[in-house]
Amino acid sequence: MTTQAVRTKGAEPDLQMEAPLQLGELDHHLGYFLRRLQVWIFQDFIAALKEKHVRPAQYSVLLVIKANPGRSQSAIGRRLNIERARLARLLHDLEKRKWIRRRASGCDARSHALVLTADGERALGQIKTLAAKHEAKVGEYVGQKRRAELMRLLRDFG
Amino acid sequence: MTTQAVRTKGAEPDLQMEAPLQLGELDHHLGYFLRRLQVWIFQDFIAALKEKHVRPAQYSVLLVIKANPGRSQSAIGRRLNIERARLARLLHDLEKRKWIRRRASGCDARSHALVLTADGERALGQIKTLAAKHEAKVGEYVGQKRRAELMRLLRDFG
DNA sequence: TATTGTTATACTCTATAACTATA
DNA sequence: TATAGTTATAGAGTATAACAATA
Numbered sequence: 197m198t199t200q201a202v203r204t205k206g207a208e209p210d211l212q213m214e215a216p217l218q219l220g221e222l223d224h225h226l227g228y229f230l231r232r233l234q235v236w237i238f239q240d241f242i243a244a245l246k247e248k249h250v251r252p253a254q255y256s257v258l259l260v261i262k263a264n265p266g267r268s269q270s271a272i273g274r275r276l277n278i279e280r281a282r283l284a285r286l287l288h289d290l291e292k293r294k295w296i297r298r299r300a301s302g303c304d305a306r307s308h309a310l311v312l313t314a315d316g317e318r319a320l321g322q323i324k325t326l327a328a329k330h331e332a333k334v335g336e337y338v339g340q341k342r343r344a345e346l347m348r349l350l351r352d353f354g
Numbered sequence: 355m356t357t358q359a360v361r362t363k364g365a366e367p368d369l370q371m372e373a374p375l376q377l378g379e380l381d382h383h384l385g386y387f388l389r390r391l392q393v394w395i396f397q398d399f400i401a402a403l404k405e406k407h408v409r410p411a412q413y414s415v416l417l418v419i420k421a422n423p424g425r426s427q428s429a430i431g432r433r434l435n436i437e438r439a440r441l442a443r444l445l446h447d448l449e450k451r452k453w454i455r456r457r458a459s460g461c462d463a464r465s466h467a468l469v470l471t472a473d474g475e476r477a478l479g480q481i482k483t484l485a486a487k488h489e490a491k492v493g494e495y496v497g498q499k500r501r502a503e504l505m506r507l508l509r510d511f512g
Numbered sequence: 513t514a515t516t517g518t519t520a521t522a523c524t525c526t527a528t529a530a531c532t533a534t535a
Numbered sequence: 536t537a538t539a540g541t542t543a544t545a546g547a548g549t550a551t552a553a554c555a556a557t558a
Contacts, residue, residue, distance in 0.1 A: 217433040219512065220421030221482060222414055226492055226501055227395035229508035231410075232435070234392045236511065237385035251547075252389075256380055263378030270516060275375040277390070279549070284518055306516040306557045324379060334384055342507050343384055349500050349507075350387035353394065354377065397549095409524075428539060437526070442541055464534045464539040 237334055244330035248323050253278065255327065257286060258320050261296060261310050268307040295319055395492055402488035406481050411436065413485065415444060416478050419454060419468050426465040453477055 222228050241252055250258075256276055261267070273283045287310070290296045295316035298308035312320065335343050380386050399410055408416075414434050419425070431441045445468070448454045453474035456466035470478065493501050 214429070215422075217418060217425060217429060218421040219433075220417040221485070222417045223512075225485070225489060226496070226504055226508075227392060227399060227410070228414065229505065229512045230388055230392040230395065233508055233511040234385065234388040235435070237388065241385060252385070253548080256386065259378040259380045260375060263376040264373075267375060268516075271372070271375060275377075277393070279551095280517065281519080281551085282548070288518095304516080304558075308517080327379070327383070331383060338384070345503070346384055346507055347387065349504055350384075350391055353391040354381075354387045411525080426539075437528095438540065439528085439542080440525070442539095446541090459539095462535075462539080466540080 233338070236337070240333055240337075241327070241330050244326050244333075245323065248319070248326065250323055254286060254290065255323065257283070257290070258295065258312070258316070258323070262312055262317075262320060265311045266299075266309040268301065268304075269310065270307065272310065290316075293319075391496070394495070398491055398495075399485070399488050402484050402491075403481065406477070406484065408481055412444060412448065413481065415441070415448070416453065416470070416474065416481070420470050420475070420478060423469045424457075424467040426459065426462075427468065428465065430468065448474075451477075 219228075238252055241255075245251070245255065253276075257272060257278070260272055260275055264271075269283055269287065270280060272278070273280050278286070287296060287298070291298065293315075294313055297311050297313055299311060301307045301309045338346070377386075396410055399413075403409075403413065411434075415430060415436070418430055418433055422429075427441055427445065428438060430436070431438050436444070445454060445456070449456065451473075452471055455469050455471055457469060459465045459467045496504070
């Protein structure tokens, strides 16, 4: 930290400072900046939900099942852009916790109708409380006005 | 796709339509929407750079080394938020391709001074051309105006 | 033939810990 | 003691392919 010091004209000789690193062309890539904020938010979410052992993808699946009870795995997967192989394992885990049930579809013997169990509803209630606290922290970090603008600009891609 | 049909009042009886899935509370989480667009952009980037076998993280490291020749691994890692263990392996791979060199630092025997090789400069030139085409596609997908607004709102977090 | 869901494999990325050599 | 870099391991996410059952 003290090597390769850069002396700026007016700076104290003893105060050795590193030149800040430039981003180069990275500065013109939207994906880079999206990624940086997304990672910060997901890390905060994971920390906030750690006690419940719920990851972002699991949370999103629980919410979409609650909002659309009885729908099939393929429908959920299409909505959230989760690959069916991955969703199968994710749901297997949620079923082991007794948070969801896969019922017979009735219309199509190939597909399952996904629903939350009573346990799942209860757990999701607690999870939502933690997620709301997390989202409040996001608002502080990003700024309420900027958060609202980002939501408006990004909503079309969800 | 034809089961669990929902008949809307004025719709043709034969045209069976699925009700679109609701997002539930997910609709109020900035992280979800950020993630959806970020994933789209990264998938497009990976496809665009497939022939060069360059992943987003590798690209970002190459650009930052070029913009800041001679800096240490820890400096690069801090700037891009890449963990030092992961960066060590990433650089090992770039070194195998002869795109970068780790020189002795001169000031601190523990650290390496990272620089691009002539091969690396050449490769990066071609890579940048592909990345620019990709970024143009991002502009089309997102909309030029929206892209500019997002850049402005997100730049602080990069 | 196409779709739903399952299992399996491989690769990337992330998170840790343990280790060395230097500071 | 702390930092720079390396190696190893485990977990999550992603991308495939192959398969059985059903449409």
